[in-house]
Amino acid sequence: MTAATTNTRAVPESAWTRLRRRKMAMFGLALVILIVGAAILAPWIAPYDPFEQKFDGLTMFGEPLPPGGAYVLGTDLLGRDLLSRLLYGARTSLIIGVVANGIALVIGTVIGLTAGFFQGWIGAILMRFTDLMMAFPALLLAICLAAIFQPSLWIVAFVIAMVNWVQTARVIYTETSALAARDFIAAERTLGASTPRILFKHILPHLVPMIIVWGTLGISTTVLLEATLSYLGVGVQPPTPSWGNIIFENQTYFQSAPWLVFFPGAAIVVLALAFNLVGDALRDVLDPTLRGSD
Amino acid sequence: MSADLKPLTGANMAPDTPVLSVQDLTVAVRTQGGLLPLIRNISFDLARGETLAIAGESGSGKSITSLAIMGLLPPPAVRVTGGCIKLGDRTLTGMPEPELRAVRGNRVAMIFQEPMTSLNPVMTIGTQLIEAIRAHEPISRAAARRQALEALSAVRLSEPTRRMGQFPHELSGGMRQRVMIAMALALKPDVLIADEPTTALDVTVQREVLDLLRDLQASHGTAILLITHDMGVVAEMADRVVIMRKGVIEETGRVDDIFAAPQQPYTQALLAAVPRMGQGGRAVPRPDAPVVAELRDVQVRFDLRGGVLNRVTHRVHAVEGVSLDIRAGETFSLVGESGCGKSTIARAIVGLVPHTGLIRVGDQTVGTMTAQARKRLSAATQIIFQDPMAALDPRMTVGDQIAEPLLIHGTGDATSRRARAAALMEKVGLTTAQLDNYPHEFSGGQRQRICIARALALTPKLIIADESVSALDVSVQARVLDLLRSLKDEFGIAMLFISHDMAVVENISDRVAVMHLGQIVEVGSRAQIFGNPQHAYTKRLMAAVPIADPRAQRPDTPRMSGDIPNPVHPAGAIVARHLMQEVTSGHMVAVPG
Numbered sequence: 001m002t003a004a005t006t007n008t009r010a011v012p013e014s015a016w017t018r019l020r021r022r023k024m025a026m027f028g029l030a031l032v033i034l035i036v037g038a039a040i041l042a043p044w045i046a047p048y049d050p051f052e053q054k055f056d057g058l059t060m061f062g063e064p065l066p067p068g069g070a071y072v073l074g075t076d077l078l079g080r081d082l083l084s085r086l087l088y089g090a091r092t093s094l095i096i097g098v099v100a101n102g103i104a105l106v107i108g109t110v111i112g113l114t115a116g117f118f119q120g121w122i123g124a125i126l127m128r129f130t131d132l133m134m135a136f137p138a139l140l141l142a143i144c145l146a147a148i149f150q151p152s153l154w155i156v157a158f159v160i161a162m163v164n165w166v167q168t169a170r171v172i173y174t175e176t177s178a179l180a181a182r183d184f185i186a187a188e189r190t191l192g193a194s195t196p197r198i199l200f201k202h203i204l205p206h207l208v209p210m211i212i213v214w215g216t217l218g219i220s221t222t223v224l225l226e227a228t229l230s231y232l233g234v235g236v237q238p239p240t241p242s243w244g245n246i247i248f249e250n251q252t253y254f255q256s257a258p259w260l261v262f263f264p265g266a267a268i269v270v271l272a273l274a275f276n277l278v279g280d281a282l283r284d285v286l287d288p289t290l291r292g293s294d
Numbered sequence: 295m296s297a298d299l300k301p302l303t304g305a306n307m308a309p310d311t312p313v314l315s316v317q318d319l320t321v322a323v324r325t326q327g328g329l330l331p332l333i334r335n336i337s338f339d340l341a342r343g344e345t346l347a348i349a350g351e352s353g354s355g356k357s358i359t360s361l362a363i364m365g366l367l368p369p370p371a372v373r374v375t376g377g378c379i380k381l382g383d384r385t386l387t388g389m390p391e392p393e394l395r396a397v398r399g400n401r402v403a404m405i406f407q408e409p410m411t412s413l414n415p416v417m418t419i420g421t422q423l424i425e426a427i428r429a430h431e432p433i434s435r436a437a438a439r440r441q442a443l444e445a446l447s448a449v450r451l452s453e454p455t456r457r458m459g460q461f462p463h464e465l466s467g468g469m470r471q472r473v474m475i476a477m478a479l480a481l482k483p484d485v486l487i488a489d490e491p492t493t494a495l496d497v498t499v500q501r502e503v504l505d506l507l508r509d510l511q512a513s514h515g516t517a518i519l520l521i522t523h524d525m526g527v528v529a530e531m532a533d534r535v536v537i538m539r540k541g542v543i544e545e546t547g548r549v550d551d552i553f554a555a556p557q558q559p560y561t562q563a564l565l566a567a568v569p570r571m572g573q574g575g576r577a578v579p580r581p582d583a584p585v586v587a588e589l590r591d592v593q594v595r596f597d598l599r600g601g602v603l604n605r606v607t608h609r610v611h612a613v614e615g616v617s618l619d620i621r622a623g624e625t626f627s628l629v630g631e632s633g634c635g636k637s638t639i640a641r642a643i644v645g646l647v648p649h650t651g652l653i654r655v656g657d658q659t660v661g662t663m664t665a666q667a668r669k670r671l672s673a674a675t676q677i678i679f680q681d682p683m684a685a686l687d688p689r690m691t692v693g694d695q696i697a698e699p700l701l702i703h704g705t706g707d708a709t710s711r712r713a714r715a716a717a718l719m720e721k722v723g724l725t726t727a728q729l730d731n732y733p734h735e736f737s738g739g740q741r742q743r744i745c746i747a748r749a750l751a752l753t754p755k756l757i758i759a760d761e762s763v764s765a766l767d768v769s770v771q772a773r774v775l776d777l778l779r780s781l782k783d784e785f786g787i788a789m790l791f792i793s794h795d796m797a798v799v800e801n802i803s804d805r806v807a808v809m810h811l812g813q814i815v816e817v818g819s820r821a822q823i824f825g826n827p828q829h830a831y832t833k834r835l836m837a838a839v840p841i842a843d844p845r846a847q848r849p850d851t852p853r854m855s856g857d858i859p860n861p862v863h864p865a866g867a868i869v870a871r872h873l874m875q876e877v878t879s880g881h882m883v884a885v886p887g
Contacts, residue, residue, distance in 0.1 A: 182684055183679045183681060183684040183685040184684060184685050184686055184687045184688075186641075186646055186679070186685075187677070187679065187685045187686075187745075187748075188687075188698075189644075189645075189646060190644040190645075190646065190672055190675075190676060190677050191672055191676075191698065191699045191702055191748075191752075192668060192669040192671075192672030192673065192699070192702050192703060193698075193702050194665070194702075197702065201690075202687050202690075205689045205690075206689060287689075288688070288689055288691075288732045288734075289688050289689070289732060289734045
């Protein structure tokens with residue numbers, strides 16, 4: 001209940017009350033709490049060691065065990081318990097999803113806001129740089145960066161952020177330049193408002209909905225990008241589990257052991273869905289122009 | 295209900311059969327709380343060759359009525375829930391969409407307020423006209439083209455052949471509205487619905503479009519349903535009037551009767567609120583009062599870039615050598631049509647656009663300013679914009695926004711600022727209970743009051759009202775003007791009032807300057823300008839204002855043709871400045887030639 005409550009406490013009490021009335025938002029919030037809780041409590045609730053190759057984790061012919069029995073979600077190709085690996089993998093995936101995505105949002109917002117508000121040569125340079133990054137194949141860039149630095153969880157998060165800020169910057173740029181041309185910004189200037197005041201008090205609040213939407217959408221793309229990187233060997237290094245690398249380790253056996261792909265895939269979908277539900281509701285609840293219409 | 299009233303024009307038609315008949319029309323919108331009626335029991339007849347005006351303020355349901363007739367109500371929430379609409383002997387309500395589509399354009403045509411959004415920007419005028427014609431008549435492209443050309447000549451568009459190959463953005467607003475009329479009339483419909491056809495146009499262009507509509511009606515015998523908020527337009531165009539308010543008909547009658555002896559209190563109030571020429575309030579020229587704002591030879595130019603090297607090829611000479619003084623306590627008006635540079639002057643004075651020449655407000659010279667000086671300038675001069683919704687931050691409570699200038703300038707603490715905001719709210723006629731509401735929770739007039747309160751927070755020496763009442767309904771407009779006047783007197787503020795509306799200007803000003811293409815062509819006291827206009831442009835502006843009196847006779851004014859001059863000149867060109875000549879004391883007129 002931690003992250004979500006402090007977020008809504010920052011705005012007037014009524015926002016939290018209004019959020020509570022939305023069933024879907026509450027459902028999403030419950031899912032987020034469940035996943036975060038599972039990740040934090042993984043050492044205590046995981047039935048087995050996620051790294052241990054169980055002797056009884058494979059059949060006589062060396063095949064992984066299907067769900068049911070002692071291993072609730074079955075075992076993987078090396079006979080490790082899938083449920084335990086998913087629980088530990090949630091830690092990795094959440095860190096990637098939240099940290100990488102957070103860095104990407106901050107970079108994208110700062111660059112888009114600066115370029116959109118100041119325009120001129122600052123804006124031109126920043127946006128051409130953004131276009132350059134956008135044109136550069138994201139995967140290639142990620143591989144280059146990952147090859148330069150020693151792969152570790154934090155480096156992977158950093159690499160993903162470097163790839164993902166571009167779209168956010170573009171969107172924020174467009175929105176900011178439209179906002180900056182509106183009359184109420186001109187009115188602020190004639191009132192003598194300083195640039196930081198206009199930026200943080202009058203432009204940034206209008207960007208919040210967009211940032212929330214891109215933030216929640218970004219969670220699924222970052223988790224999947226991490227999976228791609230893992231697959232290429234430049235992501236989170238085995239044997240550390242992440243939802244992405246569980247899928248890619250096992251995808252060739254999809255025909256014979258579909259649960260190995262299905263469960264981590266479902267976990268990613270549920271995570272993205274949960275954040276989307278909460279994000280959508282937050283966006284509506286924080287918009288004063290929608291007050292009373294929910 | 296009005297069968298005894300013979301139509302005034304198109305006398306060769308059978309007078310008794312209405313071409314369009316609306317009976318007990320009710321339109322409702324589906325909401326969570328059930329069906330909410332937007333208009334209730336609307337009934338009227340439209341005879342052949344007649345002009346019926348539906349007049350009312352915003353929210354009266356006049357546009358919903360016209361959309362219902364066209365079958366263009368936004369689905370699925372809004373729909374006709376009662377009554378019927380008959381076109382000749384065919385019932386339009388409940389008619390399936392394919393049949394309606396044939397009726398639309400063929401027998402009922404519509405022109406809208408904003409011609410730019412009604413035309414497809416990526417198709418030439420000719421293609422659009424030909425398509426519209428061929429959609430309703432199975433004729434060859436060549437025949438349709440001939441018909442289109444005829445239609446363009448009929449609306450008196452210069453060089454119709456060249457216009458056929460042009461795109462909408464290459465035409466001026468008035469020309470675009472003529473194209474829309476040509477498109478609507480090309481199929482010789484029985485009924486033309488004109489929804490605020492001239493509201494977005496300049497007053498001299500409005501004059502031409504209205505004349506054109508009247509001429510076309512006389513020659514085609516089309517019945518016109520005119521939707522408008524402008525009682526001046528009603529008086530000039532209509533044979534009969536329907537006054538609507540909050541979705542119901544308040545009063546129906548012949549235009550002469552309505553204007554001479556309105557029966558309903560609402561109609562009386564509405565007509566009383568219409569600003570009319572020739573009844574301005576007291577004007578107090580104050581030649582001895584200290585100068586609050588001084589402009590000397592002010593120029594504002596905007597670069598237009600083009601070519602491979604993106605060099606400056608042309609410049610818009612938005613403001614070209616303007617000099618004027620605004621004295622303490624007076625209302626100085628700048629009047630002119632769109633693009634004449636009046637708003638650019640306003641923006642230059644508050645430092646929103648760079649200028650050359652001298653602008654001095656109080657003891658601050660606008661331009662090369664430190665942040666400190668900029669703050670002092672903003673304390674001395676405030677601007678009120680045209681659209682209050684756009685000028686207020688939608689995500690901030692109005693109380694915070696009124697108090698914000700105080701916060702920026704570090705005046706008082708949170709409690710005293712809030713008290714001041716509350717006092718200002720009451721000053722402009724709102725209640726302190728509304729301090730914590732957001733802008734969207736107010737009406738247009740109330741929002742403009744909030745902007746006025748915010749502008750007053752720093753007790754400036756000069757308030758610039760840039761078309762501040764143009765977007766408001768007339769009754770609201772009258773009240774906001776009264777408010778501005780009383781606040782100005784109370785605080786002794788000088789006001790620069792910028793407007794395109796001659797009647798409003800005459801009402802509020804002490805002194806007036808007429809602008810044309812970036813230069814002042816005439817300046818003087820209100821009595822001098824309105825009583826004894828000297829410059830040809832001033833005279834034309836005044837002649838163009840619709841008179842809210844159907845008995846008024848207007849002299850025929852020469853019709854403008856060809857391109858409207860514009861202030862774009864090649865880079866490096868030197869623009870001839872007007873020489874000003876004094877007619878009487880303080881009354882300056884540009885010398886012709």
